Amino acid sequence: MPQMVWLVVAFAILYFVIVQTTLPRLGRTIDAREKKVMGDLTSAERAKAEADHMQAEYEAGVATAQDKARARVAEARAAAAREIEANNAETNRMLHSKVETAEAALAERRAKAIGEIEAVAAEAAGDIVEKLTGSRPDPAETQAAARAALA
Helix, strand or coil, rough: CCCHHHHHHHHHHHHHHHHHHHHHHHHHHHHHHHHHHHHHHHHHHHHHCCCHHHHHHHHHHHHHHHHHHHHHHHHHHHHHHHHHHHHHHHHHHHHHHHHHHHHHHHHHHEEEEEHHHHHHHHHHHHHHHHHCCCCCCCCCHHHHHHHHHCC
């Protein structure tokens, strides 16, 4: 029995020493860790909120930049279309002028060719009449006859 008493006394001393010295330190350590974890959670929530805010600002900036880029592309397309239309109009004017010049030259050459054909036809008709009748007809008459036959 005395050993039991000494065991209980030793156990009680050890228990009270541990409870008095170790448990308060352990409690302070647990409290400190809890405060640190709560502080870390709070700062993590603040950091997440700040990151969300920064992401929203970034996305708004990207959207604004995309809108500006789309507007610039539309302006560039419109300017290019206007420039193409102006170039087309100028080209059409130049082509129309060249066509008119070519048509005038063609009409002039056609008239000259018809005149030469009339002269050759009148001379040939005069030669034929001279061979058939023995006398050469008046050149004005042969010219008029050739003109009438070609018309």
